[in-house]
Amino acid sequence: MFASNNILNKTLLAASIIFATSLHAAEQVDLMITDATVLTMNSEKAIHENGTVVIKGNKIIAVGDAKLAQQYQANIVMDVDGDIVMPGxxxxxxxxxxxxxxxxxxxxxxxxxxxxxxxxxxxxxxxxxxxxxxxxxxxxxxxxxxxxxxxxxxxxxxxxxxxxxxxxxxxxxxxxxxxxxxxxxxxxxxxxxxxxxxxxxxxxxxxxxxxxxxxxxxxxxxxxxxxxxxxxxxxxxxxxxxxxxxxxxxxxxxxxxxxxxxxxxxxxxxxxxxxxxxxxxxxxxxxxxxxxxxxxxxxxxxxxxxxxxxxxxxxxxxxxxxxxxxxxxxxxxxxxxxxxxxxxxxxxxxxxxxxxxxxxxxxxxxxxxxxxxxxxLHMEDKIGSLEVGKLADVIVIDTKAPNMVPMYNPYSVLVYSANSGNVRHSIVAGKVIMQDRNMLTVNEKNIIEEAIEFTKKVRQTVIENGEKVI
Amino acid sequence: MFASNNILNKTLLAASIIFATSLHAAEQVDLMITDATVLTMNSEKAIHENGTVVIKGNKIIAVGDAKLAQQYQANIVMDVDGDIVMPGxxxxxxxxxxxxxxxxxxxxxxxxxxxxxxxxxxxxxxxxxxxxxxxxxxxxxxxxxxxxxxxxxxxxxxxxxxxxxxxxxxxxxxxxxxxxxxxxxxxxxxxxxxxxxxxxxxxxxxxxxxxxxxxxxxxxxxxxxxxxxxxxxxxxxxxxxxxxxxxxxxxxxxxxxxxxxxxxxxxxxxxxxxxxxxxxxxxxxxxxxxxxxxxxxxxxxxxxxxxxxxxxxxxxxxxxxxxxxxxxxxxxxxxxxxxxxxxxxxxxxxxxxxxxxxxxxxxxxxxxxxxxxxxxLHMEDKIGSLEVGKLADVIVIDTKAPNMVPMYNPYSVLVYSANSGNVRHSIVAGKVIMQDRNMLTVNEKNIIEEAIEFTKKVRQTVIENGEKVI
Structure with missing residues (x-):
């Protein structure tokens, strides 16, 4: 019932927020996000409290309220406990x-x-x-x-x-x-x-x-x-x-x-x-x-x-x-x-x-x-909002971090309080690439180490160029 | 060899970055931070690369370079691997x-x-x-x-x-x-x-x-x-x-x-x-x-x-x-x-x-x-810098998070790149109150839940007052 990606599977199996559903007579989909504060960013700026986002392949196939979830059987269900779900x-x-x-x-x-x-x-x-x-x-x-x-x-x-x-x-x-x-x-x-x-x-x-x-x-x-x-x-x-x-x-x-x-x-x-x-x-x-x-x-x-x-x-x-x-x-x-x-x-x-x-x-x-x-970027037909038919680029923002509480207005919380440390999950084209701030597609430690190693060259070159590292 | 606080002990014992030292003929102290980029914020704005901060009781008793660490035997040593250590x-x-x-x-x-x-x-x-x-x-x-x-x-x-x-x-x-x-x-x-x-x-x-x-x-x-x-x-x-x-x-x-x-x-x-x-x-x-x-x-x-x-x-x-x-x-x-x-x-x-x-x-x-x-606040004789005799209010900032790399200038990194999610540890009056973002003195979950519960009263009162929750 889980997605075929191995790295993803291992992580997902270990995560308590994500579990397989077992509803019958429902359309089979890949990923469903439930119990979300969904900011659609569509033309009406519709918000779904206790909302649902349904993803099949690389696309969003449904966005709506809690009841919507009953129509689908998903390989992966992410119950985000009220967190903000919005376009990447x-x-x-x-x-x-x-x-x-x-x-x-x-x-x-x-x-x-x-x-x-x-x-x-x-x-x-x-x-x-x-x-x-x-x-x-x-x-x-x-x-x-x-x-x-x-x-x-x-x-x-x-x-x-x-x-x-x-x-x-x-x-x-x-x-x-x-x-x-x-x-x-x-x-x-x-x-x-x-x-x-x-x-x-x-x-x-x-x-x-x-x-x-x-x-x-x-x-x-x-x-x-x-x-x-x-x-x-x-x-x-x-x-x-x-x-x-x-x-x-x-x-x-x-x-x-x-x-x-x-x-x-x-x-x-x-x-x-x-x-x-x-x-x-x-x-x-x-x-x-x-x-x-x-x-x-x-x-x-x-x-x-x-x-x-x-x-x-x-x-x-x-x-x-x-x-x-x-x-x-x-x-x-x-x-x-x-x-x-x-x-x-x-x-x-x-x-x-x-x-x-x-x-x-x-x-x-x-x-x-x-x-x-x-x-x-002239890509508004593909991305930018959570709407049916758009590519499934979706992020989940923690709303229980101290700086994010309370949330009377999700736009206010995002703009006046949030920082990048509050981003929990990231999904691009229907694929989870970050979960609970852990990268699933790249090795974070290696990337950081390689970047820090390169700074030695930069420092040396600055000095060769007759300047100071300041 | 560890501090007597129970909550603290449990967490510290589990953390690989913190271990007891076993040097002899050295002054016994409570907490020593080593391998740090120490921003003293003293009048000279001295920075110690690979620096050391030594804490006894609620006070800072020494600040300096790597060699300083040899003079002390500490109940707790925090090797912070180059992270920024600065006044709270x-x-x-x-x-x-x-x-x-x-x-x-x-x-x-x-x-x-x-x-x-x-x-x-x-x-x-x-x-x-x-x-x-x-x-x-x-x-x-x-x-x-x-x-x-x-x-x-x-x-x-x-x-x-x-x-x-x-x-x-x-x-x-x-x-x-x-x-x-x-x-x-x-x-x-x-x-x-x-x-x-x-x-x-x-x-x-x-x-x-x-x-x-x-x-x-x-x-x-x-x-x-x-x-x-x-x-x-x-x-x-x-x-x-x-x-x-x-x-x-x-x-x-x-x-x-x-x-x-x-x-x-x-x-x-x-x-x-x-x-x-x-x-x-x-x-x-x-x-x-x-x-x-x-x-x-x-x-x-x-x-x-x-x-x-x-x-x-x-x-x-x-x-x-x-x-x-x-x-x-x-x-x-x-x-x-x-x-x-x-x-x-x-x-x-x-x-x-x-x-x-x-x-x-x-x-x-x-x-x-x-x-x-x-x-x-008229407290400059007690806090605000990492100097001998001052109260030990010290924070440690992660310098290996992607937004914090590279670090040619620690002040630039702190001001132009850092956010609150990069704060790792917090020490007040010599006592570790947050370690690796985990609170050691209060129950974070309870505080958040109580605050979210109180928002119900706020929402109700707003409506009673004839306004909308927006």
Whole structure:
């Protein structure tokens, strides 16, 4: 009666919360979650107290109240005793492999040119990308993230780690005009991306993508070429957009005073396949252009304020029905990869900047972490809510931890009180990948040890580069 | 060779990280922490890699490097394998018992008058205060808080919970001109406080205090009376000060246009026993007055921005050597009681409002959570740093969790990455009260169940009061 996966079975058999059912005359399913506070995050934001979520294969086949459970016979039943069951979190923007550099030289003036670029020049390799992505993936799963959108180098290595841990991801191979670890110029980057796209185009959980770094680090011709190729191959395009004053100046100089968003629109590259990260310096007319184009937006508030870049008008974009979701940015910027640890900040900082305690209520934050993020990644038909026919990406959040009690309003509890330590279980495509915070698909200890071992190389390289480890 | 406490012994015997030493010709001590990344938070901010902390009775008797361990024979040795060992966190301002109302009607307009006051009128009792404090204490210990400063009613009930769990606290009995649950007016409040002070004045971990609610909710005469009584009894005075525009208007009307700080100074109540919570609306001259008086300041940033009240000039106060430390405010305001979950926000929001990514670096945040907070509470001779002669209030933070790896800079890791789930052990006055997140002094499950049971009363009362549970 149990699922065939061996690792899973061993753990499940040992867990008292999970047991086989023996109802008759009921439809046979794979996994059923019962006695849950189900936040569907559907368009009505329906909540089922004492709710049920039914999973068959990699899909959700029913969501409802307690009675629903009687109609099914499940291989695995998870009675979660009132805990929150919700769509897996979606991190719309990161650079997961950079975890290996995290906590180094934070707040040091000129860090990018003194630390990060010189380190990347010497250390970015298939090994580094794999080690960093493994660590980032682990952190994300433990923080309730089931899908993420990544921009970096050697994304085929990232893909292997995502495949192994069992997450879902959009992986964008970087295209940039400077020589980087896996390409000497933009054309080589495009070729790398094309090969990666060919290799992963049919993977059930991995969506390969182009990631032109930014408008100012690519030529107009390259940006247009990518737009065209992305259309041909039907893949997303990930980019940093409207992130800094300096970017505005550079693009204005290139394009008759246009803003970065106006420029992208004018060259035909602002479209429904694009996911634009940051969007801090945007005008009302920029927002209109983004809305009309159907472009997705990654809102990385916590990272943006760490660098004192300012707060994106994300609430305005959300209220205007722009495709916008939460992202963390890379671990050198944020510094965490778990959006749940940012909910509190997102709600409160938008209240502060709007001078309105009613602004950015918890339900909007959770929407931006789930359905909004799915829309930002153009995946809203597949993930982002617990609805019949969607892929079964589901997380369970402990509601009996001291910081989570009481729970008069589950959105408030999630946004103002929860942290990544409260995530109990994670299910992706119907498969349990974390149970009671234990990883079922990867060896956590090995991943941590390998990452710590790699820090020796980083420390040595920092010193060789004439800087201090601070 | 083990400590005499039975509960402790059972757990310690089972834990592989803790074992008895058998060195000879060495001084006998109670507890020794080895192989630690020791953040002393002394005036030099000394860090000992592979460090040692030695505890005898309730005090720290030595802090240093690995070799130090050879000089002692300890009943208990905790080898923490490189984890961060630092002073217990000090929460300078909260209302712990209000946890029972947490997550109710957040962001609802008029919440104070529609929800909180009517609920408090019907539900504040010895039972409610005990249940709420038990939950709040539990959350704090699990979040690394070893000392807190509380303002509420029936503080003798809070004292019993603090005594039981083994924390340290300053407990301020509220004095306010309106009828409240444990006093009909300010004079009854003062009498209640005096009795409480008498009862707890000699407790080793509990400091009883007066807590006049705010200047505008007490008369000048009452404030002066409390200042005088506090001096006679040598106890602290806790107050809300300079929290809102409305307070400024009220005090200006009462006192010839004076600011709340100027007013307190003019009546002789701004002194070295006072701890002023919030201090949002303060001028340069207010800051000068506070500095001259030696008054402590509780900086509750996360709570203050949730209500869109603004950001206190806490960085300026810190840089001007004011006695200032982090607080959470009550769980209806914050909504967490663990300052570690606010570090990230404190650093980043001060960068944002100062438009400077170098502002409020991690080491200042950690200082404000430890020594700064000790100074704010006028306890810097006893707690706040790991130094010889200080009370042994020590926490151990996991550095091998995915979000904590790598650790090039422990302050950065703590501030930008850590959450309360990363706190492993807690020691107060030399006694281990939490080990590997298991409580050794209280029954966590019972506390949670009792709190959840009490929510039924809260829900019912909300409905009786003609409001909805939202």
């Amino acid at each position: 979190l979606i991190n719309t923007h990161t650079h997961a492999s950079m975890t290996v550099f995290r906590s180094l030289a934070d707040d040091v003036p000129g860090r990018l040119h003194r630390y990060i670029f010189p380190l990347e020049k010497k250390l970015v390799s298939r090994d580094m990308v794999r080690i960093g992505a493994n660590l980032g993936n682990l952190e994300m799963v433990k923080g309730g993230v089931t899908t993420y959108s990544d921009m970096y180098y050697f994304e085929d290595e990232v893909a292997k780690t995502v495949d192994k841990i069992g997450m879902r991801a959009i992986l964008g191979e970087t295209v940039i005009k400077f020589p980087v670890a896996d390409a000497q110029n933009a054309q080589e980057g495009i070729q790398y991306a094309l090969k990666f796209i060919e290799e992963y185009k049919d993977h059930p959980r991995i969506t390969p993508a182009f990631a032109p770094h930014a408008p100012y680090t690519n030529t107009t011709e390259v940006l247009q070429q990518i737009t065209k190729l992305a259309k041909e191959h039907n893949v997303p395009v990930l980019i940093h957009l409207a992130e800094s004053d300096r970017e505005n100046e550079k693009i204005a100089a290139r394009a008759d005073g246009k803003s970065p968003v106006e420029y992208m629109d004018s060259i035909g590259s602002l479209d429904e396949r694009l996911v634009a990260a940051h969007m801090i310096n945007v005008s009302e007319s920029d927002i209109e252009l983004v809305k009309k184009a159907g472009t997705g937006v990654a809102h990385n508030m916590s990272a943006n304020i760490k660098s004192a870049k300012g707060v994106s008008p994300a609430l305005k974009m959300y209220d205007e029905d722009i495709r916008i979701g939460l992202g963390t940015d890379g671990p050198m910027s944020g510094n965490t990869l778990s959006t749940i640890d940012e909910f509190n900040q997102v709600a409160k900082v938008h209240k502060l900047v709007n001078q309105d305690r009613g602004a950015m209520p918890p339900v909007k934050v959770i929407d931006m972490a789930t359905m909004g993020a799915a829309r930002a | 966190l000090i929460n300078t301002h909260t209302h712990a018992s209000m946890t029972v109302f947490r997550s109710l009607a957040d962001d609802v307009p008029g919440r104070l008058h529609r929800y909180i006051f009517p609920l408090e009128k019907k539900l504040v009792s010895r039972d409610m205060v005990r249940i709420g404090a038990n939950l709040g204490n539990l959350e704090m210990v699990k979040g690394g808080v070893t000392t807190y400063s509380d303002m509420y009613y029936f503080e003798d009930e809070v004292a019993k919970t603090v005594d039981k769990i083994g924390m340290r606290a300053i407990l301020g009995e509220t004095v306010i001109k309106f009828p409240v649950a444990d006093a009909q007016n300010a004079q009854e409040g003062i009498q209640y406080a005096l009795k409480f002070i008498e009862e707890y004045k000699d407790h080793p971990r509990i400091t009883p205090a007066f807590a006049p609610h705010a200047p505008y909710t007490n008369t000048t005469e009452v404030l002066q009376q409390i200042t005088k009584l506090a001096k006679e009894h040598n106890v602290p005075v806790l107050i809300h000060l300079a929290e809102s525009d409305r307070e400024n208007e009220k005090i200006a009307a009462r006192a010839d246009g004076k600011s709340p700080v100027e007013y307190m100074d003019s009546i002789g109540s701004l002194d070295e026993r006072l701890v002023a919570a919030h201090m949002i609306n303060v001028s340069e001259s207010d800051i000068e007055l506070v500095k001259k008086a030696g008054t402590g300041v509780a900086h509750n940033m996360s709570a203050n921005i949730k209500s869109a009240k603004g950001v206190s000039p806490a960085l300026k106060m810190y840089d001007e050597d004011i006695r200032i430390g982090l607080g959470t405010d009550g769980p209806m305001s914050g909504n967490t009681l663990s300052t570690i979950d606010e570090f990230n926000q404190v650093a980043k929001v001060h960068k944002l409002v100062n438009q400077d990514r170098g502002a409020m670096p991690p080491v200042k945040v950690i200082d404000m959570a430890t020594m700064g907070a000790a100074r704010a």
